[in-house]
Amino acid sequence: MARHTVPIGTKTERAGARRGNTGSICAWELRNVVRLPALWGFLALCLLLNSWMIVGTGISAGWRDDLAYAARTAANAGTTVDERFVAALAAQPASDERDALLRYVQSGFGPGYEGYDAIAAGDWYAAVLDAQGHPHLALQMRLKAQWLQSRAEHLAATGASDDFAAGSLTTLLHSVAATVVQATMVEGMILGPIIMLYAVGGDRFHRLDPLVNASRTGRRTMNRKLAVGVCCSTAAYLVIAAAVPLVFALVFRIPGLWSSSVSSRMLGVSTDVGLQPFLTWADFSMGGYLCASLGLGLLFTLAFTLFAGALGMLLRNVLAAFGVVMAFGVAGLVAMMFIHDALAYQLLGIQPMYALANASQWFTDMGTHAMLPWQETVVTLISVGYFAVALIVARRAYSGKDLT
Amino acid sequence: MNRRVFLAEMRKIWRPLPLIAALAVFVVGALFAANQTHLVEGPYRNVDVVVESAEFGPVYTPETRRAVQTELEKAKAAFAADMAADPAAREQGVTDWDSYHDWQDRMIAAGGDSSAIDAYALSSYERVNSLEFLLRYAETDGEQIRATLNDGVCFVRGFPQGAPCGDVPGAAARRIDQLVAQAGRRSLLGYGVISTIQESGGTMMVTAVLCAMLLTMFTMTRDRQLRLPSLQWASRTGRSVRSWQAAAVGCSAALAALTVGTVWAAWLAVRLRPVLGTGINTALATDMPWFDWTVLQYLVAYAAVAVLASLALSLVAAWIVRARQNYIRMLLVAIPVGVAAGCLVKFRIGAHLGYLANPLNRLLMVPGVETIALAAILVLAVALWTVDARLLRRRELPVA
Numbered sequence: 001m002a003r004h005t006v007p008i009g010t011k012t013e014r015a016g017a018r019r020g021n022t023g024s025i026c027a028w029e030l031r032n033v034v035r036l037p038a039l040w041g042f043l044a045l046c047l048l049l050n051s052w053m054i055v056g057t058g059i060s061a062g063w064r065d066d067l068a069y070a071a072r073t074a075a076n077a078g079t080t081v082d083e084r085f086v087a088a089l090a091a092q093p094a095s096d097e098r099d100a101l102l103r104y105v106q107s108g109f110g111p112g113y114e115g116y117d118a119i120a121a122g123d124w125y126a127a128v129l130d131a132q133g134h135p136h137l138a139l140q141m142r143l144k145a146q147w148l149q150s151r152a153e154h155l156a157a158t159g160a161s162d163d164f165a166a167g168s169l170t171t172l173l174h175s176v177a178a179t180v181v182q183a184t185m186v187e188g189m190i191l192g193p194i195i196m197l198y199a200v201g202g203d204r205f206h207r208l209d210p211l212v213n214a215s216r217t218g219r220r221t222m223n224r225k226l227a228v229g230v231c232c233s234t235a236a237y238l239v240i241a242a243a244v245p246l247v248f249a250l251v252f253r254i255p256g257l258w259s260s261s262v263s264s265r266m267l268g269v270s271t272d273v274g275l276q277p278f279l280t281w282a283d284f285s286m287g288g289y290l291c292a293s294l295g296l297g298l299l300f301t302l303a304f305t306l307f308a309g310a311l312g313m314l315l316r317n318v319l320a321a322f323g324v325v326m327a328f329g330v331a332g333l334v335a336m337m338f339i340h341d342a343l344a345y346q347l348l349g350i351q352p353m354y355a356l357a358n359a360s361q362w363f364t365d366m367g368t369h370a371m372l373p374w375q376e377t378v379v380t381l382i383s384v385g386y387f388a389v390a391l392i393v394a395r396r397a398y399s400g401k402d403l404t
Numbered sequence: 405m406n407r408r409v410f411l412a413e414m415r416k417i418w419r420p421l422p423l424i425a426a427l428a429v430f431v432v433g434a435l436f437a438a439n440q441t442h443l444v445e446g447p448y449r450n451v452d453v454v455v456e457s458a459e460f461g462p463v464y465t466p467e468t469r470r471a472v473q474t475e476l477e478k479a480k481a482a483f484a485a486d487m488a489a490d491p492a493a494r495e496q497g498v499t500d501w502d503s504y505h506d507w508q509d510r511m512i513a514a515g516g517d518s519s520a521i522d523a524y525a526l527s528s529y530e531r532v533n534s535l536e537f538l539l540r541y542a543e544t545d546g547e548q549i550r551a552t553l554n555d556g557v558c559f560v561r562g563f564p565q566g567a568p569c570g571d572v573p574g575a576a577a578r579r580i581d582q583l584v585a586q587a588g589r590r591s592l593l594g595y596g597v598i599s600t601i602q603e604s605g606g607t608m609m610v611t612a613v614l615c616a617m618l619l620t621m622f623t624m625t626r627d628r629q630l631r632l633p634s635l636q637w638a639s640r641t642g643r644s645v646r647s648w649q650a651a652a653v654g655c656s657a658a659l660a661a662l663t664v665g666t667v668w669a670a671w672l673a674v675r676l677r678p679v680l681g682t683g684i685n686t687a688l689a690t691d692m693p694w695f696d697w698t699v700l701q702y703l704v705a706y707a708a709v710a711v712l713a714s715l716a717l718s719l720v721a722a723w724i725v726r727a728r729q730n731y732i733r734m735l736l737v738a739i740p741v742g743v744a745a746g747c748l749v750k751f752r753i754g755a756h757l758g759y760l761a762n763p764l765n766r767l768l769m770v771p772g773v774e775t776i777a778l779a780a781i782l783v784l785a786v787a788l789w790t791v792d793a794r795l796l797r798r799r800e801l802p803v804a
Binding site for chain 1: 737
């Protein structure tokens, strides 16, 4: 019997056909994900929830008047808390809001973080670590305290400590922002894996796996699915995250707020050693800090997305894969909440939930929860790294499977 | 009733993987609930609230008052002995409780260091403090109790603390009259006991609801994935399967919640053994209880409401999720439903259950408003499933 052959064209034509196939496969995989109505519904719910958290604080009866007064004060007295500012504030018509704001700006730390001693705080933390039997960690804590002291001196020299920000509402604003960032991270942690599992395991729902894997082209679609899964998860998180600074800017309209330093002495953080200023390892404005936090949330989402991709290829059950991802997350969070030994905390903290558990203090010293500057960023990057390795290993294992 | 179909549906729900997931949620919930106990208090000395609550008996009577006053005198004598043994106290001329407080007031007024005498670390100081606190609150008369409870009603209705708010609603007014009449029969139950039951009970209820949902929300989607509806439709028995599925969901949710609630109640009952028979209408708390329960009855009430909440919310959630095309669509619907149910139970139903401080009293100030709300949700769930079952019988072909 004569064999029928199909002309396969020149090398260039074959390469062009492959690129076209790749492009169309990616387009089809993207359509599969984007045309899922429940996904858009979930996104809308996330946006509504985050917006409600921000708007609810801004317009609640307890804070509305304080917010309006802070805006008027910034417009009239300026955005730098110095003697001229205090005099201008005292000259404003007498009211409960004026008196409360006067008390607030004159309490806490003085100009240039007067009254704050980073070395003394570091020594206190080091004593705790020594008592736990970790002298090497105590040494690291003292070293970190020296770096922090130099940061405090730099920020004081640049005048960052005297920015008005949101006045007495600065701590509330920071607390709300941290809560919203945490909510955004949890939403990304759930949505990212779901999108990835749908991209990777979608064919299984329609029993198309055997058909797809019957050809070489089909077996290679897994890489496209993974790429589409990562891109769509990232895009979904960015949609959720982009709304956060927008809504904040609409609700908290205080002149100079978003360009003022996040290390202003208006923002005091309660720690084990008492009130501390919010000293960041780099110079951040309030707006810049919020955006940087959301950026770290993107890495957090990426870590879980990669993990879900690896599990989606290894496990045949999408629900089981999602369950394992969530179980890992919950176990990581529980470890961060209930482990008190410093060394165990550091070792068990090399996972993404370390960042979620410490979201209110990112890019600062974080007390005994961090031994290094930028530790939350380093840990999240390491997590992305090892989940990426897991994904590559899983992809290779998937390629070597005999039957689907 | 078709017992075979019902049991088959139950076997579909109680499978290994959902059971493992529910067990994992139970373990995490138990960890959180165990950390929400407030039975040991005091900044320096670990005061056992349960032992303190049981010390003078379940009811505050004139005999109890005499016993407390006797103990107070002993404690003040012990404090005086501690002051006599403290060189700093001798130097300052502090010899007893009254002279200590006089000295402290003088030091504070003059801007001096009032921690020169470290009285706070003394167990005798803690003892005198707690007995004086007890006497101060236990000795309030009926009219003071009425004024405090009226303030509570106004606060729940959204008025600032201490501001008048007009007439008290009927049910609340009747309950205040009852409590005023019982002024001489209140208990000395520490607020730490009540807050422990309420906080850990709220977490227990969330755990129960989530365990129930994890078991019951996936079954119909799994059936659809396995192409079972077309098989079910082939027979008359199969076409009535939706009712049995709903019944199986309800029974499974109730059973799961009963297990969680029983374990929680048993764990706390062991810890609260000395005060199980003590009334929750205590002189040491200002929030108004709607019922004259004992501690044991309060534990049982929390567990029972957890069962009702799991039953109602699981039925509603299972109806909302039903048979989705695939597990991903199911997750995208089930997760927001689960989060909403958890928030409802934690912040509205389980918060201060049976007390005026429960947020639902802002909408309807009647005893058992939480149970009324859950009963309404259950009625809604039954109606939804009934309509769904009827509509399914009329459908031409099942959705593939």
